[in-house]
Amino acid sequence: MWLKELLKNIEKNMTKEKRLKKRHNAEKRFRFYGLASIFLALLFVLILVQNIFSKGSSAFMKTAINVEVFYDPELLGVKNGATKDEILEADFFDITIETLLKTFPTNNLDEENQLIDLFTTDAELEIKNALINNSNLLGKTVSLEITSSDDIDQLHKGNYPRDLPEERRRISNFQLSIYDNFLENKKIIKNFNNYFFKNGDSRDPEIAGIGGALVGSFYSILICLLLSFPIAVLASIYLEEFAPKNKITDFIEININNLAAVPSIVYGLLALQILLATIQLPRSTPLVAGITLALMTLPRIIIPCRASLKAVPPSIREGALAVGASKFQSVFHHVVPLALPGTLSGTIIGLAQALGETAPLILIGMVAFVVDIPSTPIDPSSSLPVQVYLWSESAERGFVEKTSATIMMLLSFLIVMNFLAVYLRQKFEKRWN
Amino acid sequence: MSDIKIKSKNLNVYYGNKQALFDVNLDLNEKEVTALIGPSGCGKSTFIRCINRMNDVIDICKVTGNIEIDGIEINSKELDVVSLRERVGMVFQKPNPFPKSIYDNISYGPKIHGKGESKNELDEIVENSLRKAALWEEVKDRLNEPGTGLSGGQQQRLCIARAISVNPEVILMDEPCSALDPIATAKIEELIDELKKTYTIVIVTHSMAQAVRVSQKTGFFHLGKLIEVGKTEKIFKNPDNKMTQDYITGRFG
Amino acid sequence: MSNEHTVKSYEEELQHLTDSVIKMGSLTETQLVDSMDAIIKVDKDSIDKIIKSDEEINKFRSKIDTQIMTLLVKRAPMAIDLRETISSLKISQDLERIGDLSKSNAKKVKPLPLDLPEELLSNLKRLGDLVIKQLNDVIDSYVNKNFDKAKDVWEKDEQVDDLTYIAMESVIEFLSKDKKNLDFSTHLIFATKNLERAGDHITNIAESICYLIKGEYLKGNRPKGKVIQE
Numbered sequence: 001m002w003l004k005e006l007l008k009n010i011e012k013n014m015t016k017e018k019r020l021k022k023r024h025n026a027e028k029r030f031r032f033y034g035l036a037s038i039f040l041a042l043l044f045v046l047i048l049v050q051n052i053f054s055k056g057s058s059a060f061m062k063t064a065i066n067v068e069v070f071y072d073p074e075l076l077g078v079k080n081g082a083t084k085d086e087i088l089e090a091d092f093f094d095i096t097i098e099t100l101l102k103t104f105p106t107n108n109l110d111e112e113n114q115l116i117d118l119f120t121t122d123a124e125l126e127i128k129n130a131l132i133n134n135s136n137l138l139g140k141t142v143s144l145e146i147t148s149s150d151d152i153d154q155l156h157k158g159n160y161p162r163d164l165p166e167e168r169r170r171i172s173n174f175q176l177s178i179y180d181n182f183l184e185n186k187k188i189i190k191n192f193n194n195y196f197f198k199n200g201d202s203r204d205p206e207i208a209g210i211g212g213a214l215v216g217s218f219y220s221i222l223i224c225l226l227l228s229f230p231i232a233v234l235a236s237i238y239l240e241e242f243a244p245k246n247k248i249t250d251f252i253e254i255n256i257n258n259l260a261a262v263p264s265i266v267y268g269l270l271a272l273q274i275l276l277a278t279i280q281l282p283r284s285t286p287l288v289a290g291i292t293l294a295l296m297t298l299p300r301i302i303i304p305c306r307a308s309l310k311a312v313p314p315s316i317r318e319g320a321l322a323v324g325a326s327k328f329q330s331v332f333h334h335v336v337p338l339a340l341p342g343t344l345s346g347t348i349i350g351l352a353q354a355l356g357e358t359a360p361l362i363l364i365g366m367v368a369f370v371v372d373i374p375s376t377p378i379d380p381s382s383s384l385p386v387q388v389y390l391w392s393e394s395a396e397r398g399f400v401e402k403t404s405a406t407i408m409m410l411l412s413f414l415i416v417m418n419f420l421a422v423y424l425r426q427k428f429e430k431r432w433n
Numbered sequence: 434m435s436d437i438k439i440k441s442k443n444l445n446v447y448y449g450n451k452q453a454l455f456d457v458n459l460d461l462n463e464k465e466v467t468a469l470i471g472p473s474g475c476g477k478s479t480f481i482r483c484i485n486r487m488n489d490v491i492d493i494c495k496v497t498g499n500i501e502i503d504g505i506e507i508n509s510k511e512l513d514v515v516s517l518r519e520r521v522g523m524v525f526q527k528p529n530p531f532p533k534s535i536y537d538n539i540s541y542g543p544k545i546h547g548k549g550e551s552k553n554e555l556d557e558i559v560e561n562s563l564r565k566a567a568l569w570e571e572v573k574d575r576l577n578e579p580g581t582g583l584s585g586g587q588q589q590r591l592c593i594a595r596a597i598s599v600n601p602e603v604i605l606m607d608e609p610c611s612a613l614d615p616i617a618t619a620k621i622e623e624l625i626d627e628l629k630k631t632y633t634i635v636i637v638t639h640s641m642a643q644a645v646r647v648s649q650k651t652g653f654f655h656l657g658k659l660i661e662v663g664k665t666e667k668i669f670k671n672p673d674n675k676m677t678q679d680y681i682t683g684r685f686g
Numbered sequence: 687m688s689n690e691h692t693v694k695s696y697e698e699e700l701q702h703l704t705d706s707v708i709k710m711g712s713l714t715e716t717q718l719v720d721s722m723d724a725i726i727k728v729d730k731d732s733i734d735k736i737i738k739s740d741e742e743i744n745k746f747r748s749k750i751d752t753q754i755m756t757l758l759v760k761r762a763p764m765a766i767d768l769r770e771t772i773s774s775l776k777i778s779q780d781l782e783r784i785g786d787l788s789k790s791n792a793k794k795v796k797p798l799p800l801d802l803p804e805e806l807l808s809n810l811k812r813l814g815d816l817v818i819k820q821l822n823d824v825i826d827s828y829v830n831k832n833f834d835k836a837k838d839v840w841e842k843d844e845q846v847d848d849l850t851y852i853a854m855e856s857v858i859e860f861l862s863k864d865k866k867n868l869d870f871s872t873h874l875i876f877a878t879k880n881l882e883r884a885g886d887h888i889t890n891i892a893e894s895i896c897y898l899i900k901g902e903y904l905k906g907n908r909p910k911g912k913v914i915q916e
Contacts, residue, residue: 030569244492245492313529314530315525315527316529316531316532317490317531318487318523318525319525319529319530319531319592319595320491320531320541321487321490321518322485322487322518322522322523322524322525322541322596323518323541323542323545323595323598323599324515324516324518324519324520324545324546324599325515325521325541325542326515328544333541333545334531338532386495
């Protein structure tokens, strides 16, 4: 009898241990899954970043060729000691051709053309600017760094395969021999690519830049901020603090949540119909882009804004009311200041989303090829994400690294904005028990 | 012996379809502490929130019947809620100082009511209020530190000082000590004893012992009805109503 | 007691307290009966037993004291419970005093002669019986929380006073018969007085019970024997 009992007891203990073990195992498994998914996510991020960096980082440098320029007043058609205005008027075409041809001996016109093709189409401008910046150079010989063509740039950066047969290469054997000669004479140098930040878009990758897109994006986001922030904040304050709780406000609340989930392209269609077709605002402008993005961002700001208003404990409102503050005073003296950090960080994150938005901008015509940098929000312009889209479609090899570099710029803006949001929240958020 | 300060007549309160108070007739004496006791959800908090019309904030809340302070009806539309709350201060269950400095906590009330035009006057109000709330000695050197950094008991006294700062006639206290330790509770009770010389105080409490200690008059609420009201001593030694007796002796249910 | 306390042990502690008081009461009653018997029968053998039983009563008294202290500290009783506790304290005090008086009466038996006059004894016995009945009634009213009965006891103290007067008269008569009787008579006078004091304590108990039940003290003067009032 007692033996049976004992066995039963042992069995009972065993099952208890087993259950305990099972429980521990379940926990371990869960931890492992969690770690694995975080690891996987990190891996993807790393691959993405590595990919973009490896492709894009070279875009911040450009290849240039050292040439000797003799600013011959005769060729320029100006006198020695000419004024700036006279230099501005002068024709630099001849002097450019002469300078470039001097760099390597050629036998015929074809070879001459091939030689000139090694330099950027803006070589004339670069030579001219150097003189404008320093008019003392007139009549003297100076050494200048002329930007190379994108083909040489890519070749020098090692992105261009030399071992392809000549007919499938954009660079001829003759051009290759010139490049090798330059390389030997240490005429080829790498310097910082200021064109990338300064210039607008261009068909030639070596002089194409994101300057126009940067300014366009800046104007768009500024307009978006100016429109969406006050409207969203006022709407959330009214809905959260003043509006009666009934079916209408419930309906509005549901619809705000729905709007936040509406695909952004729909906003683009809306803008196309109303802003462009009906109101006839100028196409491809940051103004329209800003309004469109504001429409899209509104619900995305209202939601975190209401959440941070809700997070202010009711005891604060009661405390204010109890000393005799009116409803308005209790909201604007106490609740809103406390909700402000959350509101601001919500706004910044909403703007960050707007900054990266492409689809609606394509619809309102921001894909247009715009070379000029916009000076006002009603000039046609590009924007960063659209620029990425445009360049990724281009055939030239030089645009590949530029696409990645633009993505890097865009990502760094987003990261900075998100950090700002986190910082604001942590610095100013009041905690209560 | 003392005059009646607040008089409620057939007070009914509804939250939507649910009636929270049934025909409450309760007189509160001037410069006396009245304790309201009763199980949770019995309507005692609802009752005191009627006195400063704090229930206005709740959309679905409807109040019928009368409450008079000094013979003036406070539920009338003409009466401005803000000026009512200036006369009837309130202290809540959980200390709820504004997340601002101690000084700003106290000076906020006088500022919005236009009391204390100059900085000197405000300083004086702040000091007096803190002194009355027996907090001055503890915080006089750190008036610019946040009120939320004080201990629980100090926070509650800060809230009392805030209520006093607008110089009210009545102070409502909704379980002011429920979140405090015994020492902090004792300090608040001592303070209530002191304050009753100047103010009419209504305190809601779940602690029988506290009701006995601080009040002169006690009302017992149950399921929205005022079951019994009388001198505190009488209620706790020999209540007339069996329900009161069962509640205070711990036989409820 | 109407409803039960939410806290069961509180209920039990109060019940224990009441039980202790009732037990102490019945002990006191037995002792009083025994001491009365000893006087009437001049039974000197039972003296020791009675003195011993007083110790028992004293022990009960201190036990009840402890119970009350515990109750006050642990439960902070309110209203009816508070009155219950406080009246238990007072009743136990009165019972203890009654016990002391019985003990003192028992001690008085020792010097008494065996041939006391019949009339004197019967007068003493009438007084003793009444006091015993009063004690019995008052304990009964405590057990049943019977206000009317307690008030009845309170009012009947009058009769105790009257019977005390009569008993005193007969003791004095006995004394005046013979100077030799002086010694016994003094003892008997004390014994009679003790019985009257016991009656007073019983009245106190009745008052406590009335307060316990109604929450207020009985109004009006305590009843005084007619004879004494004159």
